[in-house]
Amino acid sequence: MSKHSPAQPPEEFTGIELTEVPKHSVGPTAIKSALSHISNEVGLFKGIGLLKNLNQTYGFDCPGCAWPDPDEKRAFLAEYCENGAKAIAEEATKNKVSPMFFATHSVAELAKLSDYEIGKSGRITHPMYLAEGATHYEEIGWDKAFELIGNELNSLSSPDEAIFYTSGRTSNEAAYLYQLFVRQFGTNNLPDCSNMCHESSGAALSETLGIGKGSVTLDDFNHADLVMVIGQNPGTNHPRMLSALSETKRRGGKIITVNPLPEVGLMRFKDPQNPTKWIGSGQQITDLFLPVKINGDVALLKIILKLMKEAEDANPGSVFDHKFIKEKTQGLDALLADLDQYSLEELLPQTGLTLDQIKEATNLILQNEKIIICWAMGLTQHKNAVDNIREVVNILLLKGSIGKKGAGTCPVRGHSNVQGDRTVGIWERPKPAFLDSLEKEFDFKAPRHHGYDVVDAIKAMHKGKAKVFFAMGGNFLSATPDTEYTAEALQNCELTVQVSTKLNRSHLITGKRALILPCLGRSEKDVQASGEQFVSVENSMGVVHQSRGHLAPCSKELKSEHAIVAGLAKATLKNSTTDWEGLVGNYDLIRDKIEATIPGFDNYNKRVRVKGGFYLPNNARDAKFDSTKTGKANFTLNKPSDIELGANEFLMMTIRTHDQYNTTIYGLNDRYRGVLNERRVLFMNESDMANMGLQKLDVVDLHSHFEGETRKAYRFLVIPYEIPPQCTATYFPEANVLVPISSTAKISNTPTSKTVIITVHKSEL
Numbered sequence: 001m002s003k004h005s006p007a008q009p010p011e012e013f014t015g016i017e018l019t020e021v022p023k024h025s026v027g028p029t030a031i032k033s034a035l036s037h038i039s040n041e042v043g044l045f046k047g048i049g050l051l052k053n054l055n056q057t058y059g060f061d062c063p064g065c066a067w068p069d070p071d072e073k074r075a076f077l078a079e080y081c082e083n084g085a086k087a088i089a090e091e092a093t094k095n096k097v098s099p100m101f102f103a104t105h106s107v108a109e110l111a112k113l114s115d116y117e118i119g120k121s122g123r124i125t126h127p128m129y130l131a132e133g134a135t136h137y138e139e140i141g142w143d144k145a146f147e148l149i150g151n152e153l154n155s156l157s158s159p160d161e162a163i164f165y166t167s168g169r170t171s172n173e174a175a176y177l178y179q180l181f182v183r184q185f186g187t188n189n190l191p192d193c194s195n196m197c198h199e200s201s202g203a204a205l206s207e208t209l210g211i212g213k214g215s216v217t218l219d220d221f222n223h224a225d226l227v228m229v230i231g232q233n234p235g236t237n238h239p240r241m242l243s244a245l246s247e248t249k250r251r252g253g254k255i256i257t258v259n260p261l262p263e264v265g266l267m268r269f270k271d272p273q274n275p276t277k278w279i280g281s282g283q284q285i286t287d288l289f290l291p292v293k294i295n296g297d298v299a300l301l302k303i304i305l306k307l308m309k310e311a312e313d314a315n316p317g318s319v320f321d322h323k324f325i326k327e328k329t330q331g332l333d334a335l336l337a338d339l340d341q342y343s344l345e346e347l348l349p350q351t352g353l354t355l356d357q358i359k360e361a362t363n364l365i366l367q368n369e370k371i372i373i374c375w376a377m378g379l380t381q382h383k384n385a386v387d388n389i390r391e392v393v394n395i396l397l398l399k400g401s402i403g404k405k406g407a408g409t410c411p412v413r414g415h416s417n418v419q420g421d422r423t424v425g426i427w428e429r430p431k432p433a434f435l436d437s438l439e440k441e442f443d444f445k446a447p448r449h450h451g452y453d454v455v456d457a458i459k460a461m462h463k464g465k466a467k468v469f470f471a472m473g474g475n476f477l478s479a480t481p482d483t484e485y486t487a488e489a490l491q492n493c494e495l496t497v498q499v500s501t502k503l504n505r506s507h508l509i510t511g512k513r514a515l516i517l518p519c520l521g522r523s524e525k526d527v528q529a530s531g532e533q534f535v536s537v538e539n540s541m542g543v544v545h546q547s548r549g550h551l552a553p554c555s556k557e558l559k560s561e562h563a564i565v566a567g568l569a570k571a572t573l574k575n576s577t578t579d580w581e582g583l584v585g586n587y588d589l590i591r592d593k594i595e596a597t598i599p600g601f602d603n604y605n606k607r608v609r610v611k612g613g614f615y616l617p618n619n620a621r622d623a624k625f626d627s628t629k630t631g632k633a634n635f636t637l638n639k640p641s642d643i644e645l646g647a648n649e650f651l652m653m654t655i656r657t658h659d660q661y662n663t664t665i666y667g668l669n670d671r672y673r674g675v676l677n678e679r680r681v682l683f684m685n686e687s688d689m690a691n692m693g694l695q696k697l698d699v700v701d702l703h704s705h706f707e708g709e710t711r712k713a714y715r716f717l718v719i720p721y722e723i724p725p726q727c728t729a730t731y732f733p734e735a736n737v738l739v740p741i742s743s744t745a746k747i748s749n750t751p752t753s754k755t756v757i758i759t760v761h762k763s764e765l
């Protein structure tokens, strides 16, 4: 393929097979799929041992999503899902990427492989170095590697020329040490995957409710009257959430789903933990499905708000929770006045729904008191993403549906410790009070000016304003927008360093020099000076609990992320008074430091050892909103989408298949959408296809359009699909090349990965 760029997956097709979309999710097929991934990667015997420890009280936390574990009852051998099993199979794989592997494969050769093939090559076993101009990585000793990084960092003209990224798997303890090192070095350049993920949720929730996290607990699903799942595909990305939804249903609650796609997992479900329910067609999950147009959510939620107001006006006191509104909130009058500025005629076409469908949803909201609204990337990755979430909050506040049992906000987090990483200080915009306490505890002067987030970090590297890029996990090249631009940015750097478990494309598109530092995974035993250690993580509902690996590390050369930070600190910081070695020797000591500097961690070491862990404080859960700027929960005024599509333009959302974890490709199937053995596909409405003269499986190129610039991605197979007109879907990371670097959400600066404006062309290749 002449056009292939090493920064992107190759454009070759892999042999597509289309099947019928299944009628239900999970059930025995999911268990079969889980076991087959486990036995292929790990071996069945060792694999079952692994699953037995997954998400158990004294086992390890699933490196998949951040959905919580039950506080009390846990099923033996069953607190995992198909995709959790794939996640650990990927980590515990018997395949190894050794120095010999790197000696026999040049970087250029590896870049020709697909992301699936790169990932399947296995776990990285030794620290590796790519010298300037070299074609192959070579083994390097740890001390040498630390020295090299230390020298490079100390030769910068300012600490702000270095960038320190974090993905969301890093434990609380490692993340805390990492941010401490970075701040002692002298910068707040701590972008993280959250910038591309739930940043919009954090921004909206902090402003309106005074806490950037969700308010519900898992148990709230047992008490909810109504759950709305909007912009989220839990059947694939948080499969254990289906059990919670199923419980809501069993107790008489209702479920509304808002999504451009009829995602199978949300329609019907067979409980994997209850084989008696595998017979028949499964349990219906969604009561009302609203196939909204991409980015039509503010318009939809605004119509709901208008209908709620109408019902309240007709029968005062029947809809709004006036007591709650009076005591706890501010801004109602402004909200009601603002709603009048919008007409149904202008809002309705943006939703792609009928007024009757929206009335049905509104009636469910009117009739029920205890409402939970769950969301994920379908709301957070748009230009008006923060508006989306603030509008969700408006509905909950009107109903007084926050801070009581069975009700509240539920942003469902992605990476298993992305929430914890933020809690312990991974943020480019730290609060002064946090820096004050770090300074006091560790006797240094912390930098006060804000650092770069992901998008600004890429731009800084592109401009040559940042010269060293260090990543604690993740796959920065492939996860970020505008792949070719990001590749240039990384290639501009003097040095790029990746702390990783598995090989990925970020190891192949590098700065002038590059290092790979291999680290322990969650499932592996971590032994330090004082003996075997455990780490802790925070799930999506604010529960901090321990995670302890049981497997022997895949190589003796691996270091824990904590030890890597300590090595780095010793090689870089000349005046640090912190006992880095002591802290790494016993993670209890790190936890003591977290307790001393971050509120909510009292008796950390004791409480984290209690079965199930402990809840962090959450003011919204307690219906206390004095931490907002106004001292009350805030109603807000929000704007519907301002995107206007030109002739033959479409909106494109980039989504995940059932067989991937972000940029890690477990397999080539998207079983729940009926697509097997292919990732380069474009889902399109049949009427749009007809208008464009396109047939099923035609090969097309996609051009994205933003502020006069055009970006191209080649060779996708068109698939007719149940998706609203003018809406299309592709998979990430293949389509990231189309996401413009400067197209980001207002306030949160999150790339607009769900609203890319494209045109579709017969392929030129």
Ligand SMILES: Nc1nc2c(c(=O)[nH]1)N[C@H]1C(S)=C(S)[C@@H](COP(=O)(O)OP(=O)(O)OC[C@H]3O[C@@H](n4cnc5c(=O)[nH]c(N)nc54)[C@H](O)[C@@H]3O)O[C@H]1N2
Pocket (backbone or CB within 6 Å): 064, 065, 066, 083, 197, 230, 231, 232, 233, 234, 236, 237, 238, 258, 259, 260, 261, 263, 292, 293, 294, 295, 296, 297, 376, 377, 378, 379, 413, 414, 415, 653, 654, 655, 656, 657, 658, 660, 661, 662, 754
């Ligand atoms: N197996 C697996 N688990 C994962 C991950 C994974 O890749 N694989 N990733 C993890 C991470 S980091 C995250 S953040 C989460 C992601 O979890 P999700 O947010 O569920 O993931 P996406 O595939 O991005 O799906 C977004 C959903 O939103 C819908 N959507 C898109 N645009 C819109 C819109 O404008 N309005 C509405 N209402 N809906 C829209 C899409 O159709 C899709 O169903 O999952 C986590 N868990």
Ligand SMILES: Nc1nc2c(c(=O)[nH]1)N[C@H]1C(S)=C(S)[C@@H](COP(=O)(O)OP(=O)(O)OC[C@H]3O[C@@H](n4cnc5c(=O)[nH]c(N)nc54)[C@H](O)[C@@H]3O)O[C@H]1N2
Pocket (backbone or CB within 6 Å): 063, 167, 168, 169, 170, 193, 194, 196, 197, 198, 377, 414, 415, 472, 473, 474, 475, 476, 478, 479, 480, 481, 499, 500, 501, 502, 503, 504, 519, 520, 521, 522, 561, 654, 655, 656, 661, 662, 663, 664, 732, 733, 735, 736, 739, 753
């Ligand atoms: N177009 C588009 N782009 C998106 C999204 C989208 O929906 N659409 N979603 C965005 C979202 S929500 C997110 S969260 C980001 C994800 O961005 P990242 O977190 O950067 O990407 P991942 O693919 O999760 O990272 C996978 C790599 O992490 C490493 N790894 C795995 N486990 C560990 C570990 O325990 N320690 C260390 N040190 N490394 C480990 C492995 O080497 C693996 O290759 O992508 C974003 N990008």
Ligand SMILES: [Mo]
Pocket (backbone or CB within 6 Å): 193, 196, 197, 198, 413, 414, 415
């Ligand atoms: Mo995410």
